[in-house]
Amino acid sequence: MNRPDERNKQNRLFFSAFALSVLLHVLILAGGLYLQYLSTVKRPRLKTVDVTLVTLPGPGSPSISRMPSVEPPLPETPELPPDPEPEPEPRKPEKPAVAVEPEKPIKQVPKKKPVEKPKPKKPVKKKLQELEKKVKQDQPSEFERTLARLERKVQQGPPSDLYKRTGPGGIGRGEGAYGAPMSPYERYLSKIAMIIQRHWSFTPHLIREKGGIEAYVALTVQPGGTVSDITFDRNSSSRYFDDTVLKAIEKASPFPPVPGEVSGTALRIGLVFTPKGIE
Amino acid sequence: MFTSRIGFFSLLADTGPVVLFVLAVLLLFSVLSWTIIITKAASIKKASSDSRRFLDYFFDVSNIDKVFGETENYRNGSIARVFRAGYIEYRALGDLKDVRKSEDRIARAIRREANEETRSLARYVPFLATVGNTAPFIGLFGTVWGIMNSFLSIGVTQSASLATVAPGIAEALVATAAGLAAAIPSVIAYNYFTQQINAIERDIEDFSGEFVKSFVNELR
Numbered sequence: 001m002n003r004p005d006e007r008n009k010q011n012r013l014f015f016s017a018f019a020l021s022v023l024l025h026v027l028i029l030a031g032g033l034y035l036q037y038l039s040t041v042k043r044p045r046l047k048t049v050d051v052t053l054v055t056l057p058g059p060g061s062p063s064i065s066r067m068p069s070v071e072p073p074l075p076e077t078p079e080l081p082p083d084p085e086p087e088p089e090p091r092k093p094e095k096p097a098v099a100v101e102p103e104k105p106i107k108q109v110p111k112k113k114p115v116e117k118p119k120p121k122k123p124v125k126k127k128l129q130e131l132e133k134k135v136k137q138d139q140p141s142e143f144e145r146t147l148a149r150l151e152r153k154v155q156q157g158p159p160s161d162l163y164k165r166t167g168p169g170g171i172g173r174g175e176g177a178y179g180a181p182m183s184p185y186e187r188y189l190s191k192i193a194m195i196i197q198r199h200w201s202f203t204p205h206l207i208r209e210k211g212g213i214e215a216y217v218a219l220t221v222q223p224g225g226t227v228s229d230i231t232f233d234r235n236s237s238s239r240y241f242d243d244t245v246l247k248a249i250e251k252a253s254p255f256p257p258v259p260g261e262v263s264g265t266a267l268r269i270g271l272v273f274t275p276k277g278i279e
Numbered sequence: 280m281f282t283s284r285i286g287f288f289s290l291l292a293d294t295g296p297v298v299l300f301v302l303a304v305l306l307l308f309s310v311l312s313w314t315i316i317i318t319k320a321a322s323i324k325k326a327s328s329d330s331r332r333f334l335d336y337f338f339d340v341s342n343i344d345k346v347f348g349e350t351e352n353y354r355n356g357s358i359a360r361v362f363r364a365g366y367i368e369y370r371a372l373g374d375l376k377d378v379r380k381s382e383d384r385i386a387r388a389i390r391r392e393a394n395e396e397t398r399s400l401a402r403y404v405p406f407l408a409t410v411g412n413t414a415p416f417i418g419l420f421g422t423v424w425g426i427m428n429s430f431l432s433i434g435v436t437q438s439a440s441l442a443t444v445a446p447g448i449a450e451a452l453v454a455t456a457a458g459l460a461a462a463i464p465s466v467i468a469y470n471y472f473t474q475q476i477n478a479i480e481r482d483i484e485d486f487s488g489e490f491v492k493s494f495v496n497e498l499r
Contacts, residue, residue: 010322010399017317021310 146237160233162218162270184261189269192221192255193278196271200248202241204275213238215245215273222266227253233270245273294450295428301421301454305414309461312410315403316468322355323475326400329356330482337362343369343497357396357479362490364392369494378495386491393483400476404469411466418458425451 182190216234219227230249235242258267272279291302333353340346347366353359368388372381429447433439 010318013321014314014318017321018310018314020317021313024313025306025310 202244421454
């Protein structure tokens with residue numbers, strides 16, 4: 001058999017195999033690139049799904065049921081009665097205008113009246129329905145209602161005297177009373193606030209509303225420092241925020257014992273939690 | 280190039296020159312080993328199938344001249360080539376009457392061709408073993424180098440958070456992954472081809488004696 005021919009044949013086979021191999025690698029790399037491109041294209045969808053509604057409670061959510069003071073159906077009822085009234089009014093003057101001119105047709109008028117009466121009812125009903133639709137359209141959306149609720153909350157101020165502070169500034173932020181000596185009660189309160197602050201961790205990104213988030217929490221500190229009877233005098237609009245507050249208090253307890261100069265018995269204190277700190 | 284930092288190719292964007300060199304070497308190794316795999320798969324398959332068909336024909340037909348005429352159809356068969364070499368030597372004997380000398384010459388020619396066949400079948404196959412053995416280590420070298428750099432970056436940024444450490448380690452591990460990707464097919468192919476070549480070699484050895492005998496019978 002011819003050896004040079006054989007070699008040429010083998011070389012040809014080798015180079016074609018080399019080309020095939022390069023092609024194979026290029027295809028694999030291109031496939032990998034394409035898969036990665038696909039994964040990057042799909043990823044943004046996941047982000048939109050991830051947006052939580054934790055901070056926007058709807059009408060059926062438990063956070064609303066926890067707030068008894070907030071129920072805004074009142075503005076709906078006063079709007080309804082004044083609107084339908086003015087409509088029948090302009091039709092009444094028409095009837096006397098017809099009745100005043102001739103005397104004879106007065107007899108005919110009562111005959112016509114029963115025929116005319118059902119007619120105006122239908123448009124009135126229709127208009128009533130339209131008005132109802134308009135009223136419904138004008139009704140504030142969930143978001144607007146939540147905002148209004150928050151505004152009301154802010155305007156309302158602290159729910160009880162527990163949250164009144166003699167000195168300005170927040171406890172947890174280290175702002176004192178600008179040089180004024182703190183009372184033993186304030187000192188103890190600031191100590192507790194600092195302890196809770198240390199145990200408090202939450203992700204601000206999970207809360208949509210940046211303003212108006214305040215949780216008014218009242219708790220009883222026993223003389224030994226154990227915490228009991230933690231109640232939310234006013235919830236924040238974020239359930240997540242409230243949960244973190246509750247967890248922080250539970251983690252921070254027991255507190256240092258209540259100094260004798262502050263109180264000999266159990267001490268009921270109120271703390272205001274905001275994303276900026278404890279006040 | 281990539282908005283996301285997750286993915287094989289986006290990891291490569293931040294790798295150092297040493298790791299990139301290692302990856303380039305491994306890619307070359309992979310391309311060459313696949314070239315050899317394709318070449319050998321084709322040639323060994325042809326060699327063994329043609330040999331089998333030739334042997335069937337050889338045992339069916341007793342006339343050596345007829346068998347030789349038919350070997351053209353089994354050009355790629357290793358055993359057919361060995362037979363051809365023996366036949367050419369047998370014809371070259373001419374008027375040599377010494378049977379023993381003739382037998383020696385034919386046997387020598389057959390052995391020479393058998394060696395040549397084995398050598399040509401096994402050509403480049405050891406490279407697969409080399410890739411199989413060294414590619415993981417080359418990849419490991421790239422990984423060690425990459426991890427070394429990522430630890431250095433920890434020292435520079437003075438932060439040992441996952442965000443600082445993880446990308447560097449992931450980049451480094453790409454080299455090990457590439458090494459394994461090059462090595463695994465090479466090792467599998469090497470084992471398969473070695474076993475196939477050994478089988479063909481055994482067949483050649485077994486039938487060389489048969490061929491010598493048939494030529495000697497013709498001489499008598």
